[in-house]
Amino acid sequence: MSTRPVVTTANVIFSLKTFAAAMLVYFIAISFDLPRPFWAVATVYIVAHPLSGAISSKSVYRLLGTLIGGGATILMVPTLANEPILLSAAIIAWVSVCTFISLLDRTPRSYVPLLAGYTVLLAGLPLVTAPANTFDTVVSRIEEIGLAITCASIVSHVVFPAHVGNVLVGRIDAWMAKTRTLLATTAVGEVSEIQSRMERQGLAADAVEMRSFTTHLQYDGSRYRRAVSLTRSLQHRMVSLLPLLAELEDLRRSLTRLNTSGAQWALVVIARVASRSTNTPERLKVEIDALAPSDTLHSWENLLLANASRNLVNILRISDECRTLRESLEEENTARATRRFTAPETMPAQHRDIGMALLSALSVAICLATSIFFWIASGWPDGMTFAQISGVTCCLLATMDDPVPAMRKFVRVTIGSVIAAFVYGFAILPAIDGFVPLVAALGLFLIPAGISLAVPSLALVGMGLCINFPLLLTLQAHQSSDFITFSNTGIATVLAMVWTIIVCGIFRSVRAETNARRLFSVTQGHVAKIAAGRHADAHVTHHHVIDIAGLFASRAAKLPSTSDAANADLIRDLRTGLHVAEMQRLADEASEPVRCKMEAVFKAVEGLYDLKSTRRRESLENALAVLDELVLSAPGTLTAAAERELLVQVVALRVCLAPDADPPGFSTPPASEMAA
Helix, strand or coil: CCCCCCCCHHHHHHHHHHHHHHHHHHHHHHHCCCCCHHHHHHHHHHHCCCCHHHHHHHHHHHHHHHHHHHHHHHHHHHHCCCCHHHHHHHHHHHHHHHHHHHCCCCCHHHHHHHHHHHHHHHHHHHHHCCHHHHHHHHHHHHHHHHHHHHHHHHHHHHCCCCCHHHHHHHHHHHHHHHHHHHHHHHHHCCCCHHHHHHHHHHHHHHHHHHHHHHHHHHHCCCHHHHHHHHHHHHHHHHHHHHHHHHHHHHHHHHHHHHCCHHHHHHHHHHHHHHHCCCCCHHHHHHHHHHHCCCCCCCCHHHHHHHHHHHHHHHHHHHHHHHHHHHHHCCCCCCHHHHHHCCCCCCCCCCCCCHHHHHHHHHHHHHHHHHHHHHHHHHCCCCHHHHHHHHHHHHHHCCCCCCCHHHHHHHHHHHHHHHHHHHHHHHHHHHHCCCHHHHHHHHHHHHHHHHHHHHCHHHHHHHHHHHHHHHHHHCCCCCCCCCHHHHHHHHHHHHHHHHHHHHHHHHHCCCCHHHHHHHHHHHHHHHHHHHHCCCCCCHHHHHHHHHHHHHHHHHHHCCCCCCCHHHHCCHHHHHHHHHHHHHHHHHHCCCCHHHHHHHHHHHHHHHHHHCCCCCCHHHHHHHHHHHHHHHHHHCCCCCCCHHHHHHHHHHHHHHHHHCCCCCCCCCCCCCHHHHHC
């Protein structure tokens, strides 16, 4: 398996740009006598990103969060200046609440509450013992962060900019190519059920990542900047293909087992749709329409053919819309395409795991409370650094299921930073005179370390080196080598990491399997609510479940093969919900007897997906029995178009719930008779 190269031209350019921005910030900070230039240098590396649009979006949200945090500090500290215990408690509560809010938003907007939280921690905690300096400290902190953000954004946009739009379009093209490949292999049965399920989950995960990535597009400098709405419309249609591909796989297997001439012809048409082998799209549509029997739905074969026709029509329609939208992205004026292909008025909210957000906020509160108690009880001056670093680290890694492995790696990297800072602080920098030689010396460490920031697998290493190094050196206008101060800071930093590992290991660490089961349960709960009539908007449910499926996919890859959660198919559950929602819509137009029968179907599906039920197999058998009874009794009694379409959806639901089950007791003519 090939690994991604580390030292590439793009990565080297990114590191050089980031270092140039950091040194520009350092020069401006010491020129204007800012009290902590090293904070500004570290902030450049905190907001660093290979793509210019991503830096701008992150920077705007970070600056806004810093302003909110600064305002909260100015309000809290003078009010509680004479009550250090209450002030500490207020800081702990503020940081914990901000962490909780940030975890409810998986877009870059989460930086606003996150920065609002630990800005109070970084600016307010030193003021517990010196509240008189509140305003000056807060203003300095905002100046340092604002300067760093401004310089990083300008350098990123001016010097060899790497645009978000180009990367996003490349990802869209790759996603659509994977989808076409999956369609082709599904149509001819070349891929196993397990493999196709994993590929669909992987596509869902990619779609979730692209949706979040699109947030950066409006801050980009490329020609795609004005195409945010068009891009969201495209992504909306892209994810709609996933349940259709899953349904096509089940229909193909059912038609193969049926082994009639009509089923064999349907398999040929399915293969043609996947390969687009027919000369014209119009001819292909004629063949698809011919699959659906126009006169009768009295046989299981005809019902399957009607579903195959419906499925292929939708796949063709959405594929053509995706192709048209992708071509429209390259147009200079995207307004016409945007009007034609409108995205939903309100995009569905992403999945919010309130339970995990509360657990993370609780772990932040415990980590901060214990570290502040240690600081006050020990009287160690650098106990404040210990509390700050432990709290910030806990906040930054709160999005991980199990942050302990990453923290252990971060500890090793931090120890490396301490050693490097010691060598620089006591051997190299004292021998340097002048800003230019200082920049050259710092570049020998920060430029190679900065390359790793551009590689996702090494980003944690890059952060640990590039952020801790200037902080441990305490870069100022005039460097001073104080071994006692340096030792205390280094020890406090490493101990803070270790303490965070201990706290998170006890209170925060959650196995991937546990979270995978939680996501699976959430999906089943959605389907149960749809069946009970408590979810009216199928569009919202569709995208919500795809979002959850993407989150599930990243955890499913870490599950052992023996785990039953590894075999969960969230997209199948999504299909169940979509079929039920469509059946509920059609049932409103049906006759009273049909509606009564449909209520029994909905009740059976609700029982199947009820999280409190412990008799899932019996619930499935009950649901299939109700569906089979409806399928067998309905064909002779349904006359309205809505009722006929309702029967097609009933069969689609049955195939979804039990794709390998024997068909209902229709008397299907043999292939020779059908051919005659």
